[in-house]
Amino acid sequence: MTGGSLGEAPVPSGTTRIAGSPDGAFLYASKSFSPASTITVISTATNQDVGTITVGSGSHAAAVSPDGSRLYAVNRPDQTVSVVDTATRTVTATVPVGGTQPQEVTVSPDGREVYVTHNGGVTVIDAATNSTAVIPVTGAPATVAFAPDDTHAYVTNSASLGNPGLAVIDTATRTITGTVPLGGPTFALVVSPDGKRAYAARSLDKRLSDIDLDTLTVTDTIVFTGQRPQRLGLTPDARRLYVTRSSGGDGYSLSTIDTATNTIISNSDFNARIRDVAIGTPPTADLGLSLDAAPRPGVNGRIDYTVTATNNGPSSLTTATVTVDVPAGATSNGCQIDGTKATCTVTSLNPGASTTRQISVPVSALSLGTPYTVTATRTASTPTDTDAANDTAARTCTATTPLLINCD
Known part of the structure; x- marks a missing residue:
């Protein structure tokens, strides 16, 4: 697939974010309200709404565990994370986040830990006990992506001033062991399945940085014109990178990048606002x-x-x-x-x-x-x-x- 729409699924007006189950069977659409928000469950087999989950206030980003059994939803005003049993579609726990303005949530590949970014750090949630610990990170940590073997977590930073770049966290010691200067605020991030490369979105200057994770250096930069890159999705074979793009009057689109050459091979325009990319992996x-x-x-x-x-x-x-x-x-x-x-x-x-x-x-x-x-x-x-x-x-x-x- 190089781009284009195969169909549409209705989502509630006001939907802010989308998360997908690992097997691609369900999409979870977050709709932010106060004092309570909802997450609509959509079956990708029928493109129909099959359920609704009530979570905390101002629900924003969400992530699903690797086995698909739990969903974690960030509640910004509450500064909490709702833990959802996806089988019963009920909240089983509400976990306080150890910082203000929680942003993104990511589950480790082994499903044992959940990382939540917020001002000045990353809160680590133990998935078994829901206990927490905070890793200090300078600036405004934005998005976390893990190495496939769980040994490292990589964190982008959206701070406008004094941006420290991409932080490399040793997940065993929960300490920062390296950084990669990226030249300004960065937001979305994906890591390749082999753990060798990462792509970071520099939305404000319309660029993607291609990062060598062995040497911690930027090896290439992809430059966009018009719309800004928003969210990223990498196929399981790492051959294609999908980039949602938007910018006010310039509309909304999905760009497909050939990662072998880092060239844009297609752009698909959309009438509606798109922001997230969710790529399912067939179960094995x-x-x-x-x-x-x-x-x-x-x-x-x-x-x-x-x-x-x-x-x-x-x-x-x-x-x-x-x-x-x-x-x-x-x-x-x-x-x-x-x-x-x-x-x-x-x-x-x-x-x-x-x-x-x-x-x-x-x-x-x-x-x-x-x-x-x-x-x-x-x-x-x-x-x-x-x-x-x-x-x-x-x-x-x-x-x-x-x-x-x-x-x-």
Whole structure:
């Protein structure tokens, strides 16, 4: 996609900001009111309003956790953040921010911490306990973007005078370890999926800075004419950068940038005001397999195999099929066996969770003294599995007699 509108979704009049769920299934549109604001939930499948969430006063920016389970909404006048359960669409906590004029909110890639910018610093919210700590940052911190491995957070600064540039925060020590001068106030910020580059919007002078995060230097500058850059969105493959632009009488547009050359390859004009970019990433779930073999010697000796399937995330597993090559005569209480193939089905597995299936092979089904290898293979799964390296597991056993069984 190089630009253009594929459709429109109605949002309430007065909507100030948009946030998207990581899987792209929902948009959350913030509408600022006092004493209470609302967030409209929009299904991207139907482009229809599917619910409303009431949050604090003057709701502004919002962000969704990587697993999509929580939404964090900044309430400017209240100087708080509303924590929303996206399943029930209710506020479960209201967290005070440790500074005035809270601006933007960003959730760390692992979902454990939430960074909120405000005058003179960044408040860090522990997502598990909602406890807070403040990292002092000179000026007017604007937007936070994280390194993919969570080791660093990068903070732009909108201060007009004495602007310190881009601040680099060590997330383990919560200290500033470096800065990148950017020549003036900066606002929106994105970091590439490999953590090597960042783009920072210098809205007032109509520029984007392309930053090398290894050397902490600006390597290129993209200059706009007319409308100012507002918000940024980078595709998961980092090939395209989307920039919302606006400026009074010049209207509103969406620019698409080829990041290989840093050239603008399209501009799409809009009649309505646009400000945010939300790019969803299709969910993935890496299902890893392991296989154990336990000899059971005896007059009716057998080998008990245990297939363990573990969801390594990042998303929940909906369903998966694991096939196991077995000799005729094998039995199982959790898999369907047809001749020499066992088919095992796995459903509804959360990230980090495991499930097991057992298969028993009688020694009488084996050729005595000949090694026999049983192999388990993931043959299908939803959502997409991104790592084929752990899709198979095998064990080799040799039965000399029903009383003597060895497994590697």
